[in-house]
Amino acid sequence: MHLRKQKRTGVILSFLFFPLFLSLLNAQTFEKIKEKVKEHTLNNGMKFIVLERNEAPVVSFHIYADVGSAQESYGITGISHILEHMAFKGTKTVGTKDFEAESKVLDKLDKVYDQLSLEKKAVHPDSQKISTLQNEFQELKKEAREFIKVGEYWDMYDEQGGSGLNAYTSTDATQYIVSLPSNRLEFWMAMESDRFMNPLFREFFEERDVIMEERRLGVETQPTGKLFEDFFSVAFKSHPYHHEVVGHMSDLKQITRNDVKKYFKKYYSPSNLTVAIVGDVKAEEVFRLADLYFARIPSGPKPEPLRTEEPEQWGERHVTVEAQAQPLIIVGYHRPGINSSDDIAFDAMANIFGQGRSSRLFSVLVKEKKIAVYSGSFNGWPGTKYPNLFAVYCYPAKDHSSDECLKVIDNEISKLINESITEEELSKYKHQTKKWMYDGMKENSRMAASLTFNDVVRGDWRLTFDIIKAVDAITIEDVKAVARKYLVNKNRTIGEIIPEGKGGAL
Amino acid sequence: MKLLKLINANLILLCILISSILSFAQKSPKEKLVYPQLHKIEMPKIENVTLKNGMRLFLIEDHQYPTVDLRAMIGAGSIYETNDKIGLASITGTVLRTGGTENIPGDKMDKLLEGLGADIETYGETNATYAYVSLLKEDIDKGISIFSDLLMHPALPEDKIALAKIEQKTWISRRNDNIWSITDREFRNLIYGKDHAFSRYAEYSTINSITRDDIVAFYKKYYHPNNTILAAWGDFDVKELKKKLEDAFSAWPEEKIDFPAKPQVNYQHKYTVNFIQKNDVNQSHIQLGHIGGKLDDPDYPALLIMNQILSFDRMFKVLRTKEGLTYAPWGYFGADYDHLGIFNCGTQTKSSSTVYAVELLLKEVKRITEEEVTDEELAKAKDSYMNSFVFNFDSKGKIVERLMNYAYFNYPLDFIEKTRNGVEKVTKADILLAAKKHLQPDKMQILVVGNKNDFDKPLSSLGQVNEIDIAIPTENMPEAKKQQ
Numbered sequence: 001m002h003l004r005k006q007k008r009t010g011v012i013l014s015f016l017f018f019p020l021f022l023s024l025l026n027a028q029t030f031e032k033i034k035e036k037v038k039e040h041t042l043n044n045g046m047k048f049i050v051l052e053r054n055e056a057p058v059v060s061f062h063i064y065a066d067v068g069s070a071q072e073s074y075g076i077t078g079i080s081h082i083l084e085h086m087a088f089k090g091t092k093t094v095g096t097k098d099f100e101a102e103s104k105v106l107d108k109l110d111k112v113y114d115q116l117s118l119e120k121k122a123v124h125p126d127s128q129k130i131s132t133l134q135n136e137f138q139e140l141k142k143e144a145r146e147f148i149k150v151g152e153y154w155d156m157y158d159e160q161g162g163s164g165l166n167a168y169t170s171t172d173a174t175q176y177i178v179s180l181p182s183n184r185l186e187f188w189m190a191m192e193s194d195r196f197m198n199p200l201f202r203e204f205f206e207e208r209d210v211i212m213e214e215r216r217l218g219v220e221t222q223p224t225g226k227l228f229e230d231f232f233s234v235a236f237k238s239h240p241y242h243h244e245v246v247g248h249m250s251d252l253k254q255i256t257r258n259d260v261k262k263y264f265k266k267y268y269s270p271s272n273l274t275v276a277i278v279g280d281v282k283a284e285e286v287f288r289l290a291d292l293y294f295a296r297i298p299s300g301p302k303p304e305p306l307r308t309e310e311p312e313q314w315g316e317r318h319v320t321v322e323a324q325a326q327p328l329i330i331v332g333y334h335r336p337g338i339n340s341s342d343d344i345a346f347d348a349m350a351n352i353f354g355q356g357r358s359s360r361l362f363s364v365l366v367k368e369k370k371i372a373v374y375s376g377s378f379n380g381w382p383g384t385k386y387p388n389l390f391a392v393y394c395y396p397a398k399d400h401s402s403d404e405c406l407k408v409i410d411n412e413i414s415k416l417i418n419e420s421i422t423e424e425e426l427s428k429y430k431h432q433t434k435k436w437m438y439d440g441m442k443e444n445s446r447m448a449a450s451l452t453f454n455d456v457v458r459g460d461w462r463l464t465f466d467i468i469k470a471v472d473a474i475t476i477e478d479v480k481a482v483a484r485k486y487l488v489n490k491n492r493t494i495g496e497i498i499p500e501g502k503g504g505a506l
Numbered sequence: 507m508k509l510l511k512l513i514n515a516n517l518i519l520l521c522i523l524i525s526s527i528l529s530f531a532q533k534s535p536k537e538k539l540v541y542p543q544l545h546k547i548e549m550p551k552i553e554n555v556t557l558k559n560g561m562r563l564f565l566i567e568d569h570q571y572p573t574v575d576l577r578a579m580i581g582a583g584s585i586y587e588t589n590d591k592i593g594l595a596s597i598t599g600t601v602l603r604t605g606g607t608e609n610i611p612g613d614k615m616d617k618l619l620e621g622l623g624a625d626i627e628t629y630g631e632t633n634a635t636y637a638y639v640s641l642l643k644e645d646i647d648k649g650i651s652i653f654s655d656l657l658m659h660p661a662l663p664e665d666k667i668a669l670a671k672i673e674q675k676t677w678i679s680r681r682n683d684n685i686w687s688i689t690d691r692e693f694r695n696l697i698y699g700k701d702h703a704f705s706r707y708a709e710y711s712t713i714n715s716i717t718r719d720d721i722v723a724f725y726k727k728y729y730h731p732n733n734t735i736l737a738a739w740g741d742f743d744v745k746e747l748k749k750k751l752e753d754a755f756s757a758w759p760e761e762k763i764d765f766p767a768k769p770q771v772n773y774q775h776k777y778t779v780n781f782i783q784k785n786d787v788n789q790s791h792i793q794l795g796h797i798g799g800k801l802d803d804p805d806y807p808a809l810l811i812m813n814q815i816l817s818f819d820r821m822f823k824v825l826r827t828k829e830g831l832t833y834a835p836w837g838y839f840g841a842d843y844d845h846l847g848i849f850n851c852g853t854q855t856k857s858s859s860t861v862y863a864v865e866l867l868l869k870e871v872k873r874i875t876e877e878e879v880t881d882e883e884l885a886k887a888k889d890s891y892m893n894s895f896v897f898n899f900d901s902k903g904k905i906v907e908r909l910m911n912y913a914y915f916n917y918p919l920d921f922i923e924k925t926r927n928g929v930e931k932v933t934k935a936d937i938l939l940a941a942k943k944h945l946q947p948d949k950m951q952i953l954v955v956g957n958k959n960d961f962d963k964p965l966s967s968l969g970q971v972n973e974i975d976i977a978i979p980t981e982n983m984p985e986a987k988k989q990q
Contacts, residue, residue, distance in 0.1 A: 029572060055570065056900040057545035093536050150823050156535065158818070159886050161893020181896050183541040190535040209830030216789035217833050217854050221685050280545055292532055324786045325683035326676075357604075357616035367613060370669060373676045398676040424621065431623030435642055438571045443901065500786070 030465040033441065037451070037461065038283035040290065044299035045271025048290045049451045049461050050283040053444070058163075059279030060444035061188055063176040064452035066274070067267035069245040070171045070306060070386060078211070078247015079255055079263050081169040085207050086260055087176065088153050088167070091198040094191075095152040099200065102147035106202065109140040110257050113205075117254065141205060148202060156191065160184050164445060169245055171383035172457065179445055182280035186289055193293035196268060204257040212253070215246045223323035223497050227330070232382055234319040235332050235389060235493040239310035241382055269300025276451040276461070278444040310334065310387055317493040328497040329402035331409065332381060332389035333486050338457060344470045345482040346379050346390055351429040352421050352479070353377045353412070354392060358428070360412050361392070369408060371400040385457050389493075390486065402496050416483040420476050433471050547899045552909065553744045554919075557752055560732025560760045564909045565747055566739040568902040574646050574740035575903060576639040576653065579914050582728035583633040585703045585769050591716050593708035597670045598662075598721050599630025602637075605666040607655045612666055615652065626653055632704065633844075634914065635728075643741040647750070654754035657729065662721055674713045675981075681707070682976055685784060689791040689852075689955045692974055696780060696951045697797060697848050703769035704845065710981040730761040737910040739902040771846045773797035775949040779969040782955040782976055790860040790956030794867060795850030798840040799944055802917065807928030808940040809839045814887040815879050815937075820870045821851060831855045831863050837870065839944065843915035849945065857960035861967060864952060872947040878934040891929050898922060 033051070041047045069080050092099045116133040119125055157165045157178060165178040180188055219225035229244045236242040246252075277286055313334060335346055354361040354377030365372040375394040382388065392413075394405045441447050447464075455461035533539055553565040584595040603626065606612035619626055624641035626649070637657065641649045682688055691707060698705035738747060775796055799809065816837040825835040832853040840847030851871065855863040879887075899905060912919050953974075954965060965971050 053570075054545070056896065057547060058896055058900045091535075093534050145828070150827050151819075154818075155886060158890040159893070161890065161896070163894050163897045179897065181544050181893055183544040186533070186539050187535070187541070190533050190537075190539065193532075194535050203827065206828065206830035210826055210833055213789065213831070213855060214833040216856060221787040221789050221854075223683055296532070323683075324784070326680045356620045358613075358620045363613075363616075367669065370672055373673045395676070395680075397672050398679045424617075428617075428621045428623070431642075432620060433623075435573065435623035435640075438573050438642075439640070442571060 027468065030437075030468060034462060034465040038287075039461070040283075040287040042270065042290060042295045044295055044297055045269070045302075046290075046294050046297070047274045047455070048287060048294075049274070049276045049455060050281065050286045051276070051278045051447060051451065052281060052283055053278065054280045057182045057280045058179055058444065059182040059185065059277060059281050060164075060179040060448045061177065061192070062276045062278075062445070062448035062452050063192065064274045064276070064456050065174040065176070065268060066272045066456050067174055067303070068170050068172040068383065069243065069247070070240045070383060071267065071303070072240060072243070072247070075251060076247075076255055076259055076263070077243045077251045078215075078245070079251075079259060080174055080267075081245055081247065082208065082211055082252075082255060083260050083263055083268075084167045084169045084174050084176075085211060086201040086204065087195060087199060089200070089202050089204075089207070090149075090153045091194045091200055093198070094156065094194065095149050095202060096200065097147050097149060099147075102144065102202065103200065105140060105144045105147070106200075106204075106257070109137065109144060109205075112137045112140060113256060117256075144202065153191075153195075160187055171241055171245055172385040173453075175449070175452070177445060177449070179279075185281055185286065189289045189293040193297065196270075196273070197297045199264065201257050201260050201264075204260070208252060208255070211246070212249065215249060215252065219244060219246060223321065223325035224328065226323060227319075227321045227328065227495055227497050228382075230319045230321055231330065231332065231493065231495040234317050234495070235334070236310055238308050239386060240306070240308065241310070241386065241388065245382075265300070267303055269302070270294065270297050271299060271302050274452050274456050276448040276455075278448040278451070306386070313491050316489045319493065319495045320498050321496070322498050322500050322502075324500050325497055326398075326499060327396050327402045328393070329396070329406060330391055330393040330495045331406070331492055332391045332495070333488075333492045334387060335379065335390045335486055336387050338380070338384040339459070342478075342482050342485075343379075344467075344474050345478040347433075347471070348421075348426065348429045348474050349416065349479050349482055350377045350379050350390065351432060352425045353416060356432070360415075361394070361409065364412060365394060365405060365408055371397055371408070372405050373397050375405070375409075406494070413483075413487050417480070417487060421479050423476070426474070426476055426479070429474075430471055434468065437468065544896070547896055549899070550902055550905065551744075552906065553748060554909070555748065557731065557755065558760075559755065559758055560730075561755055561758070562735045562913055563748065563751060564735070564737040564906050564913070565742075565744050566902045566906050567742060567744055568739050569741050572643045572741045574639075574641055574643050574649070574738065574742055576649075576736060576738045577907060577910065578637040578657070578734055578736045579910055580635045580637065580657075580729055581733040581763075581765075581914070582635040582724065583631060585632060586724075586728065586766055587703075589701050589706065590712060591720055592706055592712040593674050594716050594720055594724055595630035595635060596708075597630075597667065597674065597713075597716060598724050599628050599635045600670045600673070601662050601666045601721060602635075602656060602660045602725075603628040604669065605661045605663045607652075607659050607661055609655060609659075610652065611661065611663075619652070622648065624649055626656065628656070646742060646747075650750055650754050654751075654758070657734070658755070658758045660725065662718065662725065664718055667716075667718055667721060671713050671716070674708055675710055678708060678710060678713070678978060682978065685787055685791050685955055688782060688784075688976060689793055689953065692780075692782060692955070692976065693793040693795075693850065693852075693951075693953045694848070696778070696953060697773070697795070697850075698771065702771075704771070709979055711979070714981070728763065730763060731755060731758045732760045733763055735910050735914050737906040739906050768844065771797065773846065775946050776951070777949050777969065778951045778972060779965060780951065780953045780972045780974055781958065781965055782953070782974050783958055784955055785957050785959070787857075787955075787957055788960070789854050789856050790863075790954055790961075791852070791854050792860065792864055792867070792952075792954050793850050793852035794864065794871075794950045794952040795848060795852075796946060796950055798842075798847035798849040800846060801841045801843055801921075803841065804928075805936075805940040805944065806841055807925055808932045808936040809841065809944060810925070810929060811884070811887045811891065811932050812874065812879075812937050812941055813837070813839050814890060815883045816851070816870065816874050819883050819886070820874070821853075821867065824870065825853055825855075825863060825866055829866070831859050831866075835863075835867070837867070843911070843917065857957050858962050860954060860956055860961045861963040861965065864954065864968060868947065868950065871945060871950065875938075875941045875945050875947055878938045881934070884932075884934055884937070888929060888932065892926070895926055 163179045167176045361375040365375045377392045454463040587594045606615040628637040694705040821835040835853035837851035
């Protein structure tokens with residue numbers, strides 16, 4: 001079988017270079033994988049997607065919760081990410097010495113915390129009362145610690161040989177991942193069904209502190225972190241892409257355990273969870289166990305879709321951050337969400353404009369004019385599900401300024417609008433996309449991520465493979481139309497890091 | 507609506523019923539599960555050959571996707587640079603690719619490769635220069651032809667050298683932009699010493715002093731087939747690929763290389779407290795440690811398990827989970843192939859808990875040298891290593907790249923299995939013994955980068971503070987002045 005296929009392919013290729021045949025060949029590879037994917041939706045609405053492959057006795061799991069910072073409102077910014085952290089704190093059985101007693105202390109702790117918060121916000125705070133409550137709070141916190149088996153959830157995965165146990169929160173989603181030796185399938189079922197059925201959000205206040213450190217680490221002590229946070233807040237005035245995933249410091253300091261419980265109830269019903277499992281497992285066995293373990297989670301209503309939309313922009317916006325750092329410029333243009341018919345044209349445009357050594361930005365700014373050391377463009381900033389940004393960025397070379405670079409970028413943008421891209425560029429985009437699709441499918445974990453993403457955000461996991469058809473169909477005119485429509489100054493925000501003391505007078 | 511709701515309710519009830527019928531089979535995560543036998547790890551067939559000109563090959567077939575990856579390791583690392591030309595290996599590695607060849611200039615090569623959806627990249631690092639190729643299998647001939655041409659006949663043109671220098675100088679000007687990179691860089695400096703091959707970094711003056719002649723000489727001295735190992739994996743026939751590589755590189759003659767002595771590490775253990783002031787941050791970055799070890803040290807398996815316990819069971823649980831002091835604490839005994847690595851631990855924490863965090867880290871290092879780890883910790887760490895061992899074999903690329911490294915540093919090709927056998931035998935006593943031998947908690951070098959105005963305690967409570975100046979020497983400052 002194998003040999004025959006090899007030979008045939010060899011013959012075809014030695015004859016021709018026609019891209020059409022190349023596409024066919026690619027399409028075949030994708031079709032073959034697609035055929036092996038199986039899906040099953042439980043009675044409670046939770047969906048499982050399985051791809052069996054046996055390269056090694058390992059399996060990757062990906063749980064995609066359709067909730068991210070875009071679901072947050074004022075007062076609870078950062079709560080999706082807090083919940084993600086809390087999901088590692090164990091359950092009624094994992095991470096505790098005595099669940100019943102522990103729950104009671106935790107409830108008391110919450111009450112004291114609420115009283116403390118109220119008193120602190122009173123018009124005339126009573127310092128005596130605050131101090132008493134604070135002591136009580138610390139005592140209860142200590143008492144609660146007595147019941148905890150520290151880090152047991154992590155330890156249990158570790159012992160089983162878990163690899164890459166982690167979770168990510170973005171504007172659009174919260175994703176829980178792990179890989180295991182493939183005979184541990186049932187262990188995963190037991191752990192994860194318990195995790196989403198019986199969570200106990202213990203060590204809440206300690207973890208909130210950890211997350212504040214994470215905010216300092218990623219946003220407050222990083223010049224680019226500061227810039228991005230301010231950039232989003234300017235580019236999105238209404239849509240919740242406005243705030244950083246990690247949330248505002250004041251919210252992090254005040255979000256309560258009950259807030260998290262409520263949020264969990266609203267967004268973690270089984271119908272809002274999608275799972276992909278890729279590796280050395282049998283689909284029927286996965287579905288049998290999923291019915292056994294996950295179907296017992298009670299179903300709940302699907303959360304209401306997001307209401308707030310970003311209105312049309314009225315004029316070019318600017319944002320600057322002064323920092324002890326060298327200049328950086330980033331320009332973001334509003335674009336529609338990933339399910340827009342313009343999406344692939346944007347993808348092609350980003351590739352041709354700013355991805356790789358032969359892209360336009362790199363060629364002109366770095367190789368030809370030598371005024372930047374790196375420049376590129378990309379889509380999906382900060383998310384993809386809702387209308388987002390097409391972004392262009394540039395690191396000016398030593399002794400060159402962002403202004404200098406922006407002039408060149410603007411000139412290149414006007415070329416995109418007024419002149420057509422070339423056939424050569426378009427063909428490059430199509431070839432690179434195919435190659436990257438293959439690369440993205442090689443690892444079990446990345447494949448699982450792709451299947452859940454396409455199923456939830458694009459509406460069908462088959463698009464993991466079928467998207468190639470849309471890529472193949474894209475034309476020079478499509479790209480030009482998108483450039484014309486969206487790459488206008490009125491539709492953009494410009495953000496810059498300005499070296500401290502230079503106050504924008506560059 | 508009502509009817510729908512009713513149906514829904516019935517469905518739910520049915521679900522509950524069904525699940526309660528089957529619930530005898532559900533296990534709580536704490537119950538012992540019986541696992542089916544794990545499928546055997548099927549080791550791929552590895553073609554391991556040395557060509558006539560001394561170039562070594564490791565090839566693995568993998569027909570899952572119609573792609574091919576090649577990766578070459580050339581013994582031309584920055585360890586062979588002199589102190590007045592720091593950046594030479596890196597610039598050579600960059601210009602090798604950006605300059606293209608006599609036949610295909612770099613910019614044309616960019617278009618050609620990207621037009622195929624292919625990548626060829628080269629870069630110089632401390633130990634070696636790396637080159638990789640990644641392409642669709644139908645382009646393999648073109649790819650090999652360009653790749654071999656690059657390694658054998660690079661153009662190394664002046665204009666791309668100038669560009670690489672601009673790039674290098676720009677990154678020098680940006681090297682203090684980020685607190686992470688400051689901490690990493692300066693901590694390496696503390697351990698290996700300034701100007702040492704394992705810690706030094708380029709300055710404007712060293713970049714300016716590099717000429718095309720230097721680059722050509724560096725290339726001519728080190729870029730030879732007998733100093734190159736190549737690994738390939740993907741959709742090819744091993745015999746065919748071997749033949750193709752043999753043909754492509756047949757005109758590359760073997761050459762005797764007169765290697766300079768490898769840099770020696772002469773470490774003197776000492777306790778020091780070092781500080782870099784940054785007034786634009788509200789969080790300190792902390793690293794502390796001393797010299798580490800080598801991979802072929804018989805204690806390595808014990809140190810590996812010690813790492814797991816020190817880092818995850820202890821530092822993570824104490825500093826992060828219990829104290830909420832930090833997002834990412836770690837402790838790691840670093841071991842390298844051919845030289846002593848670095849033992850370090852570190853974290854980031856808000857300015858007002860800086861000294862406290864240092865004290866907690868020191869305490870954990872001390873503790874692991876004073877008392878045995880618990881049975882539970884040992885069992886867990888070993889289980890974790892053993893059960894996740896299979897992930898060392900879950901991709902052909904991983905397997906073949908590992909072999910390439912072993913071959914390059916003259917390690918036995920089954921080093922990973924040897925390590926596993928060692929880990930299996932590790933005892934609590936072994937760990938304590940190894941910790942006592944390799945860790946010196948009283949002679950740690952401490953580095954804190956942060957804003958001292960907001961610290962919980964003055965850093966001097968830890969000892970006499972040595973303040974490090976990280977100002978970047980300006981481009982035209984004479985060398986003598988910079989030293990002061």
